[in-house]
Amino acid sequence: MKVRRGRGWAGVAAIVALLPLLAACGPDDSGRPRVVTSFYPLQFIADEIAGRYNDVVDLTPPGVEPHEYELTIRQTAQVDTALVGFYESGMAPSIDQAMKNDAPDHALDVTSVVPLHAPEPGYHEETADNEDPHFWQDPVLMAHAATAFAATMASADPAHAAYYRSRGAALARQLEALDREYAATLQTCRIRTLVVSHDAFEYLGRRYHLDVAPIAGLEPDAEPSLQRLHQLQGLIKERQITTVFYEVLASPALADSLARDLGIKTAVLDPIEGLTSADPHATYLTLMRQNLAAIAKASACT
Numbered sequence: 411m412k413v414r415r416g417r418g419w420a421g422v423a424a425i426v427a428l429l430p431l432l433a434a435c436g437p438d439d440s441g442r443p444r445v446v447t448s449f450y451p452l453q454f455i456a457d458e459i460a461g462r463y464n465d466v467v468d469l470t471p472p473g474v475e476p477h478e479y480e481l482t483i484r485q486t487a488q489v490d491t492a493l494v495g496f497y498e499s500g501m502a503p504s505i506d507q508a509m510k511n512d513a514p515d516h517a518l519d520v521t522s523v524v525p526l527h528a529p530e531p532g533y534h535e536e537t538a539d540n541e542d543p544h545f546w547q548d549p550v551l552m553a554h555a556a557t558a559f560a561a562t563m564a565s566a567d568p569a570h571a572a573y574y575r576s577r578g579a580a581l582a583r584q585l586e587a588l589d590r591e592y593a594a595t596l597q598t599c600r601i602r603t604l605v606v607s608h609d610a611f612e613y614l615g616r617r618y619h620l621d622v623a624p625i626a627g628l629e630p631d632a633e634p635s636l637q638r639l640h641q642l643q644g645l646i647k648e649r650q651i652t653t654v655f656y657e658v659l660a661s662p663a664l665a666d667s668l669a670r671d672l673g674i675k676t677a678v679l680d681p682i683e684g685l686t687s688a689d690p691h692a693t694y695l696t697l698m699r700q701n702l703a704a705i706a707k708a709s710a711c712t
Contacts, residue, residue: 440465442463442464442465443463443464443465443492443493443494443566443567444464444465444466444467444488444491444492444493445460445464445465445466445467445492445493445494445495445496445563446466446467446468446469446488446489446492446494446495446496446497446514447466447467447468447469447495447496447497448468448469448470448476448496448497448498448501448502448505449468449469449470449476449498449501449502449683449684450468450470450472450682450683450684450685450694451546451552451682451683451694452468452496452497452498452520452555452559453466453468454693454694455496455552455555455556455559455581456494456496456559458556458577458581459556459559459560459563459574459577459578459581460494460559460563460574460577462573462577463567463570463573464493464494464563464567467488467492469481469485469488469489469502469505469508470502470505470684471684472684472685472686473659473684473685473686474659474684475659475660475683475684476501476502476505476683476684477501477502478502479502479504479505480504481504481505481508485508486508486512487512489505489508489509489512489513489514490508490512490514491514492514492515493514493515493516493566493567494514494515494516494517494518494562494563494566495509495513495514495516495517495518496517496518496520496559496562497509497517497518497519497520498519498520498521498543498545499519499521500521500541500543501543515566516562516565516566518558518559518562520545520555520558520559522558523554523555523558524545524551524554524555526541526542526543526545527541527542527612527613527616528540528541528542529542529609529612542609542612542613544609544610544611544612544613544681544683545613546613546682546694547610547611547612547613547614547681547682548613548614548616548617549585549586549588549589549592549617549698550585550586550589550617551613552585552694553581553582553585553586553589556578556581556582556585557578557579557582559578560574560575560577560578560579560581561574561575561578563578584695588695588698588699589617591699591702592614592617592618592698592702593618595702595706595711596618596619596620596702596705596706596709596711597618597619598711598712599620599705599706599709599710599711600709600710600711600712601649601650601651601652601708601709601710602619602620602621602649602709603620603621603622603623603645603649603651604620604621604622604623604655604679604705604708604709605623605624605625605642605645605646605651605653605654605655605668606622606623606624606625606654606655606656606657606679607624607625607626607654607655607656607657607660607662607664607665608624608625608626608657608660608681609622609624609626610624610657610681610683611624611679611681620705620709623642623645625638625639625642625654625664625665625668626664634664639668642668643668643671643672646668646672646674647672651674652674652675652708652710653669653674653675653676653677653707653708654668654669654674654675654676654677655676655677655678655679655704655708656676656677656678656679657678657679657680657681658678658680658681658686659681659683659684659686662676675708677704677707677708678704679701679704679705680697680700680701682694682697682698682701
């Protein structure tokens with residue numbers, strides 16, 4: 411019988427190529443359970459509560475917008491073998507699909523415990539989205555998410571349930587303290603409108619009674635209309651706004667152009683959808699406090 415050597419070697423090569431992916435389906439190198447999260451704010455909660463006994467894997471890489479990120483095959487395998495999945499449905503379709511098709515043993519969709527709102531009417535671009543996903547800009551809602559995640563971990567790993575609940579309560583207290591800092595600082599602001607590059611800060615505005623006027627809609631790469639830009643120019647002049655905010659994960663071009671035309675400043679406001687490599691010690695708490703300082707400076711808070 412004639413052996414088809416070419417096809418045989420091709421089969422071996424295909425198996426070798428798949429070995430790293432198959433390895434992802436087994437236990438982590440540490441031998442510890444895995445918790446997968448869909449983007450940074452949820453990773454922060456998971457690290458704080460479960461990081462001692464679990465390997466926490468953020469499925470959205472640093473410096474990447476989560477909205478349109480596509481999971482790799484290896485990441486899909488990580489979801490499939492995770493003990494717990496912590497995600498926000500509607501934020502990243504590929505992650506939603508993985509959580510549905512390759513569900514971990516325990517999964518928490520944060521929208522089941524945190525109410526999402528539609529974008530506020532007014533100075534906002536029309537959008538097909540009917541829910542604003544950026545709840546983490548409100549520390550009170552983050553505290554609700556932390557408490558719910560701690561309960562999910564306690565159910566998934568009963569041996570450490572008391573630890574998870576204790577860590578969840580401690581994190582909730584930190585987030586409640588952050589809320590008090592925001593409330594005390596922002597109640598004194600003379601300027602009470604934020605002009606931002608995309609519509610990621612309405613939960614913050616709702617909690618602390620600020621108007622938020624985005625250049626773009628819920629998607630950071632949306633293009634505003636000329637009518638929208640004229641509206642913003644009128645609003646900035648009318649309310650004596652001094653600063654247009656742009657974001658670390660999006661182009662500052664529109665904010666720069668709008669500010670330059672009106673002779674005002676630009677500054678950074680981090681949506682905290684993901685971390686960058688700029689500060690290796692940055693956390694949700696430090697970035698929220700940086701945002702508070704930037705808002706206070708731009709809004710003439712005393």
